[in-house]
Amino acid sequence: MLRPNVNTRAKTPRRPAPKKPSNNQKDPVGVYCRVRPLGAEEEECCVEVISSSTIQLHAPDGIKANRNGEFKETQYSFKKVFGIKTSQMELFEDVAKPLVDDLIHCKNGLLFTYGVTGSGKTFTMTGSPGQGGLLPRSLDMIFNSIGPYQAKRFVFKMDDKNGIEVQNQVDALLERQKRDSQQSVPRTPSSRQRLDPEFADMINPQEACRAEGVDEDSSYSVFVSYVEIYNNYIYDLLEEAPFDPIKPKPPQSKILREDQNHNMYVAGCTEVEVKSTEEAFEVFWRGQKKRRIANTQLNRESSRSHSVFSVKLAQAPLDADGDNVLQVLCSTLWSIILQDKNQVSVSQLCLVDLAGSERTSRTRAEGSRLREAGNINQSLMTLRTCIEVLRENQLCGTNKMVPYRDSKVTHLFKNYFDGEGKVKMVVCVNPNAGDYEETMLVMRFAELTQEVEVARPVDRPICGFTAGRRQRNQAFKDELSCRLEERGGPINGGAPSVLNQLLQSFPTLPPSDLTDPRDDHTLPRLVEVLEKRYRIRQMLTEEYNKAADMLKSMLHEFDGNIVAKDNLVQDQRGKLSEQDRLIQNQKTDIDRLEKKAKTLECKIDILQKTTNIYEEDKRALRHELESREQRLQRELSEKRRMEARMQGVVSDTKLKWEKECERRVNAKQLEMQNKLWVKDEKLKQLKAIVTESQDTPAKPTKRSASPRPPSMPAGLPVRPRHRRSHSAGGGRWVDHQPPSNLELDTVLQPNLSNAIKVSTPSEKALSKCDKYMLTHQEVASDGEICTKLIKGEVFKTRAGGQSVQFTDIETLTQECPTAPSRKRRSSGKEDERTEGDWTDVETRCAVAMEMRAGSKMDYALHGGQKRRKP
Known part of the structure; x- marks a missing residue:
């Protein structure tokens, strides 16, 4: 018998995107404006509401004086303008209620708030106790509309690929039992008291509303997710990671992926199935506590990230009996009940609270706050660039590529601008004169956005059986219970009275334990x-x-x-x-x-x-x-x-x-x-x-005992200032010449008789001599080699060792006699010479000369000159 191999995955080519039904009808992006009240009465106001669709900006006096009257009163038009006295209910009726109605009728929607930091975006989206914003009112309208028609928990299940599957009743029951065993408390709160007291009553019961035309022969289920985009990274606010008190792990960022219909979604994002407004709002506040906010110069609780709260509504038609979700039976070698995914419709509503644009010169942000502000402004600039390119493509007929991928915000919502649903934006304005320049930029962006048109979504009907199955099934149950009641049967599905009495009796x-053989009663x-x-x-x-x-x-x-x-x-x-x-x-x-x-x-x-x-x-x-x-x-x-x-x-x-x-x-x-x-x-x-x-004939000195060279004339005088070298006395020398010295023929070289030459001084050599000389060579400032003779006397120490005391340093340098900078040095007054005796001057200067007689150190002059420094 053949069995399918469920573990084998064949590599199949990627399916092309299904052809979307063409619709030439387009609607412009709905842009609304809401003006918040001033923070203090003494603040200067720069915004004036002219009509229900127009506002006017007045340039403050300081800016007008600095710019020479460049900024004048400018008017901006919107689809509708909400003044400072507008209630949250009025704003919801005009902005979010049509999107919720489209969501229930299988259409997508995107609503985001935009404005300068501190302009009231979070209050517009979330609200406060007694003044619920767009998000809680949208959730309340959804569950008021589909409450009686919701499927049991885990009948609809996410497939981790941005799709929804339908489980049979057995698998759903097992999932519910597994959930009940893991959690001892029920997931759905029984009342609003389970929420935080501060947010218990966001919406008054008198303001509750519901959608019209809900398909009663369909089964519904709601899934919610909550993510934030921080520093251009996506983080899941509903992810429950295990807490490690020793080494806590930072939250892991998520990535964007494309499903088989080429729609973008956050891979690995937590999507929670909720069954009531209270449960959905509880999930929202659980993620709201993890959202990144900080205190800045302009806002005490400034949002440092873009938050995205997504509501997915899954609906599928009921079967012929009107009890369960419609399923298709496939007859093969193995009979398997499968769900036709074409019968499951998934619509999505995204509520986005964008972080406010800000200038660091006003907020005085530093460190991480400065980096956050830079990323926020960069993402908002990318959104503005995408809107500009879309507008240019539509007005001029160009086909430029829209840079959606430059930011996570635009990349996530690119399908909406390509015709996957309606797009609406609420521009929040702070009338404070200090925000005039930023407000003017926001107004220009809002006017630009109104010129962008988005394709109108096409209705997606759900094909099922004839209408009224749920009502007929309920009517049959009621009639059956009435007839049973007339004939003495069960009332309202309960057990008969006779049976109740019998069961009670x-x-x-x-007890049947026998402890005594004579027991006659048990x-x-x-x-x-x-x-x-x-x-x-x-x-x-x-x-x-x-x-x-x-x-x-x-x-x-x-x-x-x-x-x-x-x-x-x-x-x-x-x-x-x-x-x-x-x-x-x-x-x-x-x-x-x-x-x-x-x-x-x-x-x-x-x-x-x-x-x-x-x-x-x-x-x-x-x-x-x-x-x-x-x-x-x-x-x-x-x-x-x-x-x-x-x-x-x-x-x-x-x-x-x-x-x-x-x-x-x-x-x-x-x-x-x-x-x-x-x-x-x-x-x-x-x-x-x-x-x-x-x-002047030369007179030989009395101490000159060395013979005169034959080439030297008889009258050559000896410089009177010249004296013998200190190394010419008696005694024995230690001639220390390191291996790094060079043998040069053009520099004065010392020649010591009766000397011990060593490359490294030793105690044995020092004990045999009474004088010490170290030869050191280095490069002089003029680039020539300079030789220094460091001399000293050797003494015996009390401990029996040898000690050297340095007494003199002689410096030997080489100079060119024909150089311009050469200066003639003489021991006294220059000798007067007459022409005719020596005609070859260079030959006479090259004559070798000896020092005073009796010197133990001789110097040979080879085209150079000797300098001695004590």
């Missing part, structure tokens, strides 16, 4: 009670058989009446057939006239289309001409700007090159002056060397 069994008493119970049972059986016989006779009488009624129906059907033939002849004539009318309509349509084509061509050519003129004007202005820019660039470039040439000339002059100065210096030095060699 039904004895209970006495068994006889038990036998007597059992015999009495047996007699009563026989009497009950006889009464039951009498009632069954009476019921059978009544059913036979009903059958006879039905047969008589059938004969009467046959006669009536004969008369109806004659009337049908007459009607058929009239229909033939009507069809002929309709064909002729359709032919004329086709001709009219052709002419209208031709006219529209010519009008569109004319509009397109005019638009193209205007665009070309604008493009030409832009090109001319761009050309003028380019000419002015090029003139500026030419002047700037000319000035720049003049400055650059002047700078280069000055630099060249300075360079030539430096070269002339260097040549003069060289000539002076040459003259001094020659003059000195001719006039």
